[in-house]
Amino acid sequence: MEHPQEQGDGSFKDATFTAAAEHLKAFHVTGKIKDGMSLKNKWSTLKRTFTLIETYQNHKSGFHWDNQNGANIHGTAAESVFKTYVDQLPSNGLMREFCNTGSQYYDHFVQILPTGASSSVRTHRGTGRKTAMTANSTDSPDSQSLATASSAPPYC
DSSP states (O other): OOGGBBBBBBBBHHHHHHHHHHHGGGOOOSOOOHHHHHHHHHHHHHHHHHHHHHHHHTTOOOOOOBTBTTTTOOSHHHHHHHHHHHEEEEEGGGGGGGOOOTTTTHHHHHHHOTSSTTOOOOOOOSSSSSSSOOOOOOSSHHHHHOOOOOOOOOOO
8 A cells, every 4th residue: 555644544534535536537538537525435335345245254154255256155055044144234235246256356455454444343364264155064053043945046
């Protein structure tokens, strides 16, 4: 990170977003020219996604995560557990896109926010969890409490 002193408590100062918007004008091709506020909003969304990924990684059931395959959901039982997790809270809906695809920005966020996006999240910074969620991995009590019987079409 080039200007770490410009980062406050998990975000950046308004002047930093304004300067970034000014810098990006030189690269503008089409669409609305971004201002500091639109960059701040985008940053908030990306940071919220990063926090969700870290929360998912650190779930007590040991959910799988890697940056190439995301949650790496295979099989109806694992899909059911993942669907229930995603549907628990409206904000968890951002995780759906990571069913079988990783986050292209995760490694960048680790560099920008080395202590995590939220002080309440304890992060696992390895290459991913060793235990993958598969159709046979719903044996733990936590997974069973998350799983729901469903005949719905594939979620992922």
